[in-house]
Structures are given as C-alpha cells and as structure tokens.
Amino acid sequence: MTDRSxxxxxxxxxxxxxxxATETYDALRPEIDPAWCHPLVxxxxAATDGGDTTQRAATDRATDAVDRFASLAAADxxxxxxxVLTGEDIAATIIEAANDSDASAIAFHSRGGSDWLDIVAGGVRTALIVKTDIPVVVLPADKQ
Known part of the structure; x- marks a missing residue:
C-alpha cells in the first residue's frame, strides 16, 4: 500500500x-488497502451499428472483463x-459513471498504444485525463 490509498x-x-482485467488487477492490488478500497469496476x-450480434459480443466481452476482475478481487x-456500461464515447461513459458514483478517482492501467497517435487523434486514456475534474491514477506498468 502506498500513500496514494x-x-x-x-x-x-x-x-x-x-x-x-487481470493486468489492471495486478497493477492495482499492491497500491490499495483492501479494508478501505471499494472499487467500481x-x-x-461500445454502442455499435453492427447489429444485435455485434452488440451482444461487445456486451459479453465487457461482462467477462468485470467478472474476471471481481473473481480476482474476491480471492483476495x-x-x-x-x-457493464453502454455508450458511443467510451471515455465519456466512464467519466459519467465516475461522477454518478462519487468516485475518489479513475484508476486505469495503460493499455499501450502510441503516445504520438493519442496527441494527434486523441484516445480514451487522453480523454480520461483531460475531460474530467476527477483525479486520474495511471497504475504502474508491469516491470517484467
């Protein structure tokens, strides 16, 4: 646990x-005090125009993600x-959930990608940082 708790x-x-979910849990776990941390995962x-099958696949992937995180957390x-949220703008949907839940922060594990491309085209991680007044915690990357 660190002073960021x-x-x-x-x-x-x-x-x-x-x-x-596994990578994010592994990055978050050493940073928290389980007695005081109550995350909303x-x-x-993402809302798509691809029809019911595409939307169902996206919902199944999202459900698997939150269930995997919850399973790891429960074991500890x-x-x-x-x-599981639905929205066209992923970052805006996350920020809305953070506002609705009176979140202390938005904590995420960077999924990689191009920093330069984010600057030029924007991206979810950039939007999470610049479009909210809620503190944002970027969890440490695996140092393997």
Whole structure:
C-alpha cells in the first residue's frame, strides 16, 4: 500500500477485456488497502451499428472483463462492485459513471498504444485525463 490509498478508496476502474482485467488487477492490488478500497469496476460495451450480434459480443466481452476482475478481487477478500456500461464515447461513459458514483478517482492501467497517435487523434486514456475534474491514477506498468 502506498500513500496514494486516499485516492483509491472509491475508484472507478475501467477494464476492456479479460486480459486487461487481470493486468489492471495486478497493477492495482499492491497500491490499495483492501479494508478501505471499494472499487467500481466498469467495462464499456461500445454502442455499435453492427447489429444485435455485434452488440451482444461487445456486451459479453465487457461482462467477462468485470467478472474476471471481481473473481480476482474476491480471492483476495476485496469487495468490488461491477457494472457493464453502454455508450458511443467510451471515455465519456466512464467519466459519467465516475461522477454518478462519487468516485475518489479513475484508476486505469495503460493499455499501450502510441503516445504520438493519442496527441494527434486523441484516445480514451487522453480523454480520461483531460475531460474530467476527477483525479486520474495511471497504475504502474508491469516491470517484467
């Protein structure tokens, strides 16, 4: 646990898929005090024009993501809430969930990608940082 635990008492923790849920959990776990941290783990099933099958696949992937995180947390005795969200703008949907839940922070594990492309084209992680007044915690990357 670090001195950042105050920011991590009620974080909204977005995860994109099962693998990301595992990586995010592994990054968050050493940073929190399980007695005081009560995360809301969210995954956004982006609204698509691809029909019911495409939307169902996105919802299934999001459900798998939050369920995987919750399972890992439960094994460590950490109580988490989960929610699968739907929205066209992933970052805006996460920020809305953080506002609605009175989150102490938005805590995420960077999923990689191009920093330069984010600057030019924007991206979810950039939007999470610049479009909210809620503190944002970027969890440390795996140092393997």
């Amino acid at each position: 105050g920011l991590l008492t009620r974080p909204v923790v977005p995860v994109s898929d099962g693998d990301d 969210v995954s956004v099933a 005795g950490i109580d988490v809430a989960t929610e």
